[in-house]
Amino acid sequence: MADQPLSDRLDGVIDALVARGDASSSLRDTELAPLARVAADLRHYPNREFTARLRAQFERRTTMTTDVAPEATARIREGFTTVTPYMWVPDRGLADFLIRVFDAVETNVMDNPGHGIHRELRIGNSMVMLGETGDQKSALSRPVALHIFVDDADATFARALAAGGTSLGEPADRPYGERSGFIRDPYGNQWYIATPLGPESLASHLRSVTPYLLAHDVRGYIEFLVRAFGAVEEVVVDHGGGAIPYARARIGDAAVEFGSADPMPGAYFLYVADPDAAYEQALAAGATSLAAPADRPSGRIAFVEDPVGNHWYIARPA
Amino acid sequence: MDVTADDERLLIEAAQADPARFLDLYDRYVDRVYAYVSRRAGSRALAEDVTSDVFERALTHLPRFEWRGAPFTAWLFRIAANALADHWKREGRTSPDPPPDVPDEREYQDLERRVSLFQLVDRLPEVQRQVIQMRFVEERSIRDVAAALDRSEGAVKQLQLRAIENLRKGFGHHG
Numbered sequence: 001m002a003d004q005p006l007s008d009r010l011d012g013v014i015d016a017l018v019a020r021g022d023a024s025s026s027l028r029d030t031e032l033a034p035l036a037r038v039a040a041d042l043r044h045y046p047n048r049e050f051t052a053r054l055r056a057q058f059e060r061r062t063t064m065t066t067d068v069a070p071e072a073t074a075r076i077r078e079g080f081t082t083v084t085p086y087m088w089v090p091d092r093g094l095a096d097f098l099i100r101v102f103d104a105v106e107t108n109v110m111d112n113p114g115h116g117i118h119r120e121l122r123i124g125n126s127m128v129m130l131g132e133t134g135d136q137k138s139a140l141s142r143p144v145a146l147h148i149f150v151d152d153a154d155a156t157f158a159r160a161l162a163a164g165g166t167s168l169g170e171p172a173d174r175p176y177g178e179r180s181g182f183i184r185d186p187y188g189n190q191w192y193i194a195t196p197l198g199p200e201s202l203a204s205h206l207r208s209v210t211p212y213l214l215a216h217d218v219r220g221y222i223e224f225l226v227r228a229f230g231a232v233e234e235v236v237v238d239h240g241g242g243a244i245p246y247a248r249a250r251i252g253d254a255a256v257e258f259g260s261a262d263p264m265p266g267a268y269f270l271y272v273a274d275p276d277a278a279y280e281q282a283l284a285a286g287a288t289s290l291a292a293p294a295d296r297p298s299g300r301i302a303f304v305e306d307p308v309g310n311h312w313y314i315a316r317p318a
Numbered sequence: 319m320d321v322t323a324d325d326e327r328l329l330i331e332a333a334q335a336d337p338a339r340f341l342d343l344y345d346r347y348v349d350r351v352y353a354y355v356s357r358r359a360g361s362r363a364l365a366e367d368v369t370s371d372v373f374e375r376a377l378t379h380l381p382r383f384e385w386r387g388a389p390f391t392a393w394l395f396r397i398a399a400n401a402l403a404d405h406w407k408r409e410g411r412t413s414p415d416p417p418p419d420v421p422d423e424r425e426y427q428d429l430e431r432r433v434s435l436f437q438l439v440d441r442l443p444e445v446q447r448q449v450i451q452m453r454f455v456e457e458r459s460i461r462d463v464a465a466a467l468d469r470s471e472g473a474v475k476q477l478q479l480r481a482i483e484n485l486r487k488g489f490g491h492h493g
Contacts, residue, residue: 007475010482011460018457035482041435042454042482044356048440050366051348058344058373062337234378239408250378 006031014039061232077271077317079107079127082252085211086129086267086313088142089187095119095130097185101160102148104128112297123148124208129269142311143188144266145212147257149178149203153195157181160193176246177201190264205234205248206255211268214261215308218244222258224307225249227285229270229278231256265309275300275314282306282314326390333380340377343390348373350391353432354421355398362455364405371401395421438488446481449474 004012013026013036021043026036087094098104098121107127108120117132128146150156154171161167164186171181171193178201180194192212196203215221218236225231229251237246243260250256251270272278276293279302283289290303290311299317306312329346332339352369359365375397383393421429439450445467452463460478464471 007472007479010479011475014453014478015459018454034486035479038435038482038486039454041432042439042450042485044353044365044432045436045439045450045454046349046352046356046369047362047366047455048451051352054348054370054373055341055344058377059341062340062377232378233374237408 006035010035010039017043061226061230079122080271081126081207081254082271083211083254083256084127084129084269084271085144085146085209086131086269086311087144087187087189088131088133088267090133090135090141092117092119092130092132094185094187094189095121095132097163097165097187098123098128100163101156101165102150110298118298124150126207126209128209131267141188142266143190143264144268145190145192145214145264147192147194147202147206147210147212149194149196149206149208151195153179153181153193156193157183160185160191165191173197178203202248202257206257210255210257211266212257212259213308213310214259214263216260216263218247218258218260221306221308222247222249224285224287225251225256228282228287228306229312230281263308263310265311267311267313269313269315271315271317273316275302275316278302278314279304282312287312323387323389327385330380330383330385330390334383337377340380343376343380344373347391347394349433349436350429351394351398353429353436354391354395355402357425357429358402368398368401368405372398375401435485435488438485442481442484446477446484449477450481453478 009026009029009032013023013032016025017023017036017039023036023040026032095104095106099106102123104121104123106119106121108118110118112118115131116134117130119130119132121128121130157167157171160183165183167181168184168190169182171179173179174194177197178194179197180192183191183193185191190212194201194203213221222231222233222236226233226249231249231251234248234250234255235246236244238244245259247258248255249258252272270278279289279293282304287304287306290305291301293300293302293314297318299315301313301315304312304314329339329342333343348369351372352365355368355372356362356365359368372394376394379397439447442450448467449463452458452466453460458466460471460474464474467474469477
């Protein structure tokens with residue numbers, strides 16, 4: 001083999017490295033061996049198209065977060081995060097349910113003549129909003145799914161059933177690090193009531209209440225939220241086969257979770273610094289306008305519907 | 319290594335204050351993370367997936383990163399080890415022969431040597447770099463590369479030899 005030119009011998013080694021990861025044939029060839037060692041390392045040379053593409057992705061995302069994404073709302077409204085679930089109900093029965101079951105505290109109530117009552121409640125370190133239409137037959141009812149962390153999932157689950165909730169799944173230790181039971185409240189909202197089982201639980205990434213958004217195409221939906229609201233994808237669990245059992249993203253300073261299932265089109269408040277720009281960005285990403293930005297008593301607000309039917313109230317408080 | 323502890327700390331604090339500065343961290347560390355992951359991953363596709371995942375997680379968790387004087391790479395390698403473990407868990411298997419999560423001194427030196435090599439490749443004359451890219455990254459045959467570059471196979475083998483000789487000379491201790 002040493003009779004061959006060095007360039008041919010090296011090429012033979014590279015073929016063997018690429019095919020089998022093996023350069024042992026070069027060991028006794030003192031001229032070839034040092035070059036073969038370099039070649040062995042070159043198998044790990046990163047594809048520069050990959051590193052450039054990944055850089056461009058982060059460039060888009062981090063500059064978007066700086067310029068147009070929803071602002072951290074601590075500066076906008078005390079106690080709120082960027083995303084707040086909004087539950088439309090006919091009466092104050094849901095507020096009473098939340099107070100009884102989750103120790104919610106009512107922090108604000110506003111009577112909007114002609115539009116019903118707007119109520120805000122704090123649960124743990126999260127906020128929820130209720131719109132009470134006063135009409136039992138209201139077509140506005142848009143139940144949502146929420147993941148909630150409590151001190152004792154079993155006790156809270158039992159209280160929820162006693163208060164008129166329906167069991168969707170008894171409390172059990174889940175493989176994702178929490179003990180949780182699932183209920184539907186009397187107004188159709190689903191609550192995943194959880195207590196963390198250890199420091200590795202999802203609770204370390206979440207506040208007390210987190211919207212759980214359901215979609216058939218979770219990846220596609222997250223991509224929409226990235227484009228529309230500057231969401232940042234955090235986790236996508238994918239076992240193959242199409243369905244995504246769990247995913248999480250962050251919109252501004254709020255986490256949202258996802259699972260593959262029939263959507264439960266709900267409504268969410270999205271606090272941003274510039275509702276006009278955020279509204280335009282959402283439409284460009286494929287949202288449908290329900291109302292252009294306008295000054296209302298509670299602030300400047302626009303309404304859009306996203307591709308899975310969720311309504312977003314894009315708002316800057318007055 | 320060109321990153322002093324002070325430089326590193328300033329870069330991290332800048333990125334914590336302004337997410338757009340995360341790109342500086344990416345530029346500094348992407349080759350190190352890739353070298354660490356590639357050694358364990360077993361395939362280029364997996365190494366790329368995991369590297370991408372590591373920087374996703376780093377971006378998410380950076381606001382909570384606390385400077386305690388340990389190299390930033392140790393934090394990134396820990397994230398990478400977790401990302402690899404998650405991948406293998408999803409695949410329903412354990413790592414084929416897992417190297418330790420945290421590199422020992424020898425592996426650190428080995429990783430730094432590889433990162434220097436990657437950077438030398440980037441500085442090769444363009445046609446030599448193309449040959450390296452096509453042979454090692456795209457795993458194309460000499461015949462393919464010759465056709466793509468419109469040169470004879472013998473000429474491409476010569477370019478390949480010259481590129482690797484240049485790289486070997488680029489760092490004296492390699493052989």
